[in-house]
Amino acid sequence: MTAGFLSILIPIIAGFLLLRLSFEYDGEYAFEWFFYAIGLGYGLLSYAMFLLGLIGARYSPLTITVVFAVVVCIALVLLFRFRGVTPPKPGRSISEKLSGWRLYLALFIAAWVLVRVGFVFCESFSRPIFTWDAVSNWSAGAKLFYYDRGLVLNPGDENFFGMGYRVFLGHPLHTILLQVWTALWVGRFSEVYVKAWSFFYYIGVLGVFYYAVKREAGTFYAFLALFFLSSVPLLTYHGMVSYSDLPLSFYALASTVCFFRYTRTGNMRLLSLSSIFLAMGCFTKNEGLFFFIAVGFALLLFLLLEKKPLRRSLIHFLLPFALVIGPWFVFKYAYGFGFGHSDAGSGFNWLSDPTYGATAGRGVHWEIFGVFFKRFFMEANFNLIFPFWLFVTVFYIRKVFKTDVRYLYTITLSVIAMFLFVYLTLEVTAVTENTGVNRNALTYIPLIFFTTAVLCVRQYLPSSAAPGKACIQD
Amino acid sequence: MSPIKIIGITWLLVLFSAGLCSSSFAEEYYGEFNDSGDIQRWQSLNVDSSYIEGGSLVLKSSGSPRLISPGNLRITQSESVLSLRVKSSNDADATLIFQTGGGAIILKKFRLYPGDYSEYLVYVGDVIPKDDYVVALGLDFARNASVSVDYIRAIDPSFLQSFAAVWEGFWEPDRITVRTVNFVTTPALGRSSFLVPLYVLTGLLSILFFIYYLRKKNTPRQSVAKGVTLAFFAAAFLFAMRMDYNWLYIWSDDIRALSGKTETQKLEALYADRQEMDGFFGFIALIKSSVPEGAKIRPAVRPPHDPLAIVAKYYLLPLKTSAKAGYLWVYEGDNASFDPAQGVLRRGDDIELRRLRLLKAFNAGAAVYEDLGVK
Numbered sequence: 001m002t003a004g005f006l007s008i009l010i011p012i013i014a015g016f017l018l019l020r021l022s023f024e025y026d027g028e029y030a031f032e033w034f035f036y037a038i039g040l041g042y043g044l045l046s047y048a049m050f051l052l053g054l055i056g057a058r059y060s061p062l063t064i065t066v067v068f069a070v071v072v073c074i075a076l077v078l079l080f081r082f083r084g085v086t087p088p089k090p091g092r093s094i095s096e097k098l099s100g101w102r103l104y105l106a107l108f109i110a111a112w113v114l115v116r117v118g119f120v121f122c123e124s125f126s127r128p129i130f131t132w133d134a135v136s137n138w139s140a141g142a143k144l145f146y147y148d149r150g151l152v153l154n155p156g157d158e159n160f161f162g163m164g165y166r167v168f169l170g171h172p173l174h175t176i177l178l179q180v181w182t183a184l185w186v187g188r189f190s191e192v193y194v195k196a197w198s199f200f201y202y203i204g205v206l207g208v209f210y211y212a213v214k215r216e217a218g219t220f221y222a223f224l225a226l227f228f229l230s231s232v233p234l235l236t237y238h239g240m241v242s243y244s245d246l247p248l249s250f251y252a253l254a255s256t257v258c259f260f261r262y263t264r265t266g267n268m269r270l271l272s273l274s275s276i277f278l279a280m281g282c283f284t285k286n287e288g289l290f291f292f293i294a295v296g297f298a299l300l301l302f303l304l305l306e307k308k309p310l311r312r313s314l315i316h317f318l319l320p321f322a323l324v325i326g327p328w329f330v331f332k333y334a335y336g337f338g339f340g341h342s343d344a345g346s347g348f349n350w351l352s353d354p355t356y357g358a359t360a361g362r363g364v365h366w367e368i369f370g371v372f373f374k375r376f377f378m379e380a381n382f383n384l385i386f387p388f389w390l391f392v393t394v395f396y397i398r399k400v401f402k403t404d405v406r407y408l409y410t411i412t413l414s415v416i417a418m419f420l421f422v423y424l425t426l427e428v429t430a431v432t433e434n435t436g437v438n439r440n441a442l443t444y445i446p447l448i449f450f451t452t453a454v455l456c457v458r459q460y461l462p463s464s465a466a467p468g469k470a471c472i473q474d
Numbered sequence: 475m476s477p478i479k480i481i482g483i484t485w486l487l488v489l490f491s492a493g494l495c496s497s498s499f500a501e502e503y504y505g506e507f508n509d510s511g512d513i514q515r516w517q518s519l520n521v522d523s524s525y526i527e528g529g530s531l532v533l534k535s536s537g538s539p540r541l542i543s544p545g546n547l548r549i550t551q552s553e554s555v556l557s558l559r560v561k562s563s564n565d566a567d568a569t570l571i572f573q574t575g576g577g578a579i580i581l582k583k584f585r586l587y588p589g590d591y592s593e594y595l596v597y598v599g600d601v602i603p604k605d606d607y608v609v610a611l612g613l614d615f616a617r618n619a620s621v622s623v624d625y626i627r628a629i630d631p632s633f634l635q636s637f638a639a640v641w642e643g644f645w646e647p648d649r650i651t652v653r654t655v656n657f658v659t660t661p662a663l664g665r666s667s668f669l670v671p672l673y674v675l676t677g678l679l680s681i682l683f684f685i686y687y688l689r690k691k692n693t694p695r696q697s698v699a700k701g702v703t704l705a706f707f708a709a710a711f712l713f714a715m716r717m718d719y720n721w722l723y724i725w726s727d728d729i730r731a732l733s734g735k736t737e738t739q740k741l742e743a744l745y746a747d748r749q750e751m752d753g754f755f756g757f758i759a760l761i762k763s764s765v766p767e768g769a770k771i772r773p774a775v776r777p778p779h780d781p782l783a784i785v786a787k788y789y790l791l792p793l794k795t796s797a798k799a800g801y802l803w804v805y806e807g808d809n810a811s812f813d814p815a816q817g818v819l820r821r822g823d824d825i826e827l828r829r830l831r832l833l834k835a836f837n838a839g840a841a842v843y844e845d846l847g848v849k
Contacts, residue, residue: 116718119725126732130744131655132785140788147792158796165787189791191737224707231714233658236721243655378667380660383713387673388706395699438657456703 004193007185008200010065014072015041022079022269029215035207036273038200039250043280044071046177047324050283053151053177054331060149061184079269102220109227116230117203120239124199127240128191134242141166142179143189161335170337172328174284175244195242201250202239205446206230208250212257212450217457225453234381234442244285245439251281252291253446256411259295260454263302263407268316271299275317279324286339287419287443292321294414298407341427353428364424368431372423375431381438382445389452396459403458408451415444504547504611505626507531515544530561530591530622537749539621541613545573549608554599555631555639559624562586564617565727566747567649570596571612574603585646586615591624595639600665616747640664644716647723661716668716672709679705750782750807757836758789761803764834764842770799774819774843775808775826782807800848802830806839819843 015037023033048068049059057063098106129139141162145151151173152159161169179194186193209229214222229235238246258274261267278295281288299317303310332338340348352362376386393400393409400409419440423431430436505516508529518524519540521533533539549572556570565588572580580601584594602608615621629635640663648659661668683701688694731743738755745751765771772795776783782805787795804810804819811820812832819827827845835841 112718116721119721122725123728126728126740128737128740128744130650130652130741132652132781133655135788136784143788143791144794158798159794164795191741227714228707228710231710231717233717233720237650237654237658241655375657378660378669379657380667380669380713380717381657383717384669384672384676384706384710387676388703388710391702391706395702435656439655459699 003185003187004182004190004196007061007182008196011041011045011068012037012200013041014068015039015044018044018072018075018079019273021076022273029211032207032211035204035211036254038204038207039247039254039277039280040273042178042197042200042247043174043251043276043283043324044068044075045181046174046283047071047280047327049177049181050151050173051327053145053153054327056150056153058149059145059180059184064181064184098220106220106223109223113206113223113227113230116236117206120202120236121199123240124196124202125192129195129242131241131243134195136167137171138175138244139179139194139242141171141173142176142183142194145176146180146183146189168341169335170286170332170339172244172283172285172288174280175242175247179242198242198246199239201247202235204250205235205246205253208254208257209446209450212253212260213453213457215261216454217461221453221457225449228383228385229446229449231383232381232385232442232445233383234438235445238439238442243439245442248281248285248288248291248443249446251277251284251288252415252443253450255281255291255295256408256447257450259298259411260404260408263306263404268312271313271316272320275320276324279321282325283328285443287440289339290415290418291411291443293418294411297414298410301410302407348426351425353426355429355433365428366424368423368428371431372420372437375434375437376441379438382441385445385448385452389448392452392455392459396455399455399458405451405455405458408447408454412444412447412451415447419444504543504549504628505531505541505623507623507625517542527622530624533615533618533621533623535615535619535621538617539615541615541623543611543626545610547609547611549602549611549628551599551602551604551607553628553630554597554602555629555635556594556596556598557625557627557629558594558596558613559591560586560594561591561622561624562588562615562618563620564588566616566618568616568618569614570598571614572598572602572608573610573612574606575609576603576606578603578606584643586618586621591622595635595642597636597639597643597664599636600662617749636664644668645719648720649727650724658717658720669713672713675712676702676705676709679708753837753840754782754785754805755789757803757805757840758786760834760836761790761842762793765793765801769801770794770796771801771803771842772796772799774802774804775810775821776805798848800845801833802827802843802845804839804841804843806837808839810839812841812843817846 012034016034018040019033019037045064045068048071049064051071052059052064052067057067129135144159144162144165148159152161154160158164163169175197178197179189182194182196183189206226206229210222210226213225217225235246235249238249255274255277258270258277262270262274274295278288278292281291296317299313302308303313338347351364353365376382400406423437427436430440505514507513507516507526513526513531516531518531518533519542520537521535521539523534524539525532531541533541560568562568564586566586567583568586570582570584572578572582574580582596582598582601584596586594611626613623613626631639644661644663646661648661663671680698680702683704684697687697687700692700732740735743738759742751742755745754761771771790771793773780773783773786778784778797786803786805802819804812809821810826812818812830813820814832817828817830818825819830827843829846830843831846833842833844
């Protein structure tokens with residue numbers, strides 16, 4: 001048990017140290033970095049494990065910890081070599097002191113959210129891996145790698161890189177390697193403890209979201225927004241199950257928030273951190289690439305609209321991404337592992353989903369639109385965020401175009417468009433059979449909450465921001 | 475007239491209408507088991523014993539007991555509520571199986587709670603087709619060791635009875651299943667998703683808040699924005715209450731079912747609703763202890779993509795599964811028989827494999843073999 005907790009804490013502490021050394025101390029928001037550290041620490045750990053696996057070294061807690069420490073040190077060296085723009089001193093804070101009915105309501109909400117977190121904690125640490133999808137897509141590979149103490153890269157091995165156990169060899173390894181790491185520390189492949197990271201990503205998403213909204217709207221509205229985000233049933237469930245969509249949610253949200261703060265402060269380190277989180281998202285699920293493209297698109301838009309120099313920002317965006325995800329993409333390319341889910345492996349079955357039914361012809365399946373909207377408007381997976389988001393977007397459409405919220409919309413809508421493209425041309429059954437569509441939506445649901453919250457803040461608290469200007473904190 | 479008076483009068487009208495509606499309903503008894511011992515041609519399946527006791531039909535089973543009605547019922551959509559008085563030994567889902575005159579088979583689940591007799595009102599108006607009727611009714615009491623059924627009635631319900639059944643269905647707590655990773659079950663109010671009344675509520679509250687803000691000297695645009703936003707908050711809060719009720723229920727269920735247990739016992743508890751998993755983890759443990767270290771194994775007759783074969787492959791690790799393995803396993807449901815004299819494994823009359831040696835038997839249907847033909 002103690003070993004299990006150590007395995008969880010070591011990467012988080014390392015991530016926290018890195019972040020604390022990278023950014024200036026910001027009293028009111030000091031604890032915020034703890035939540036970012038969850039994703040950063042876990043991401044660097046799986047990156048180190050992957051590199052170690054590539055050279056064929058045998059996995060053990062010691063070897064991994066040493067390589068992990070080396071990766072963290074290299075990150076520190078790079079950090080001090082490429083110093084970013086010093087962030088401006090903290091500006092006006094609108095984190096008001098709560099009193100009266102707001103205080104009581106905030107306390108009530110906090111207590112409610114804590115009960116939810118307590119539930120997820122208890123379930124996460126008592127339920128074994130149970131969901132079949134989690135077993136076949138992620139845990140089967142993890143268990144094989146654990147017992148083989150490596151990535152099984154001997155060319156003649158019938159279980160090469162998890163073959164026979166991993167459904168799609170092109171699936172990224174992040175959560176698989178996290179399970180291996182905990183199993184190594186616990187000393188066995190515990191069906192309960194190896195998925196402890198689920199809970200930490202869950203509180204990571206909540207923490208990053210809370211502080212992001214707090215920077216924009218203050219404590220009370222941050223609590224209110226947190227209450228509604230944490231009420232999303234699918235998010236709650238994924239906090240206790242070993243599936244990779246929640247970690248991708250974390251990386252999508254963290255990278256977007258860092259990018260958004262960069263647009264307001266010009267702090268290049270925030271842009272690089274955003275890029276690192278995007279790379280880690282790509283190492284979590286193939287869909288992570290959508291978020292990289294979307295944030296890249298929003299960055300270009302920002303640089304062009306605000307007439308900022310392109311080269312420096314693009315280097316800070318592309319270089320960290322390439323450094324972190326490069327080895328994985330090169331490895332995938334070298335072995336021919338694709339990004340898809342076709343019946344032949346990781347390829348693509350363009351314009352025909354083999355599981356959609358024999359009578360379905362080849363083509364773009366526009367008929368899924370109705371089902372797609374039914375999933376989000378008539379089912380109980382995401383509370384009422386989709387209709388509310390639609391309402392505020394239509395009602396405040398001018399604000400969407402005229403304020404910095406446009407960058408958040410660029411990211412969110414681009415990601416949704418890319419998912420829609422996949423459903424229309426490749427994975428029709430993800431929508432019709434209600435399999436992937438909600439899990440995919442889970443990856444961008446925190447973004448939609450954040451986008452909605454910022455838009456409401458721009459509307460109802462007009463003093464909070466002027467277009468394109470740094471304000472409040474940072 | 476003040477808003478309070480309007481609300482009061484409306485509520486009285488609702489009650490009055492409900493009272494009127496409640497005076498006209500009919501009940502049809504389809505299974506009324508009594509002390510005479512007449513079970514009215516209902517059949518029980520999958521049971522170790524069934525008998526009448528104290529006016530109830532008692533089903534004892536080591537699997538999932540089933541109760542099948544005679545095939546001459548005529549339940550129409552107007553009889554939209556089933557009333558069942560049942561005593562159950564397990565906390566399990568029961569499934570109502572309807573066969574319609576048109577030949578369709580329709581399923582509807584509802585939750586049974588362990589303990590003494592309870593009356594369950596199940597709204598079935600959402601599953602019985604308008605232009606069809608039910609000719610036979612089945613009840614599958616999943617994994618229930620003992621079930622006592624006092625009566626099964628179909629009711630042409632009054633407004634209040636209908637409301638009670640819909641309300642009961644709405645608050646029925648969900649379970650975590652293997653599909654929860656993809657979606658949670660949306661609670662239903664009768665035929666519709668409970669988001670529909672939430673949208674209606676959002677609309678009504680939006681109007682009320684709009685009037686409120688307008689009277690507070692806001693512009694119409696501001697009033698709409700604030701009104702709709704607050705209405706959405708209220709509806710989302712109600713949504714959160716209903717869904718968190720689910721989680722609380724699941725939490726208390728899991729504390730009861732999982733606390734103080736080993737990982738294997740927890741897995742057995744989670745797979746308790748699947749009969750084919752009975753004893754499965756014991757069998758996995760037997761295989762692991764029987765097969766020599768470094769050897770590999772494979773299912774003897776199941777194809778590699780068979781769901782149980784895939785599950786077994788995972789839980790058998792570190793013992794690896796390979797198509798060229800020298801050891802094989804056979805599990806219940808494979809319908810395989812072994813002839814030790816000839817070393818032959820048969821499936822029905824066909825010989826599936828030769829030159830086998832029985833390594834260890836788990837029970838009559840499950841065993842581990844060594845393939846003597848593999849070096």
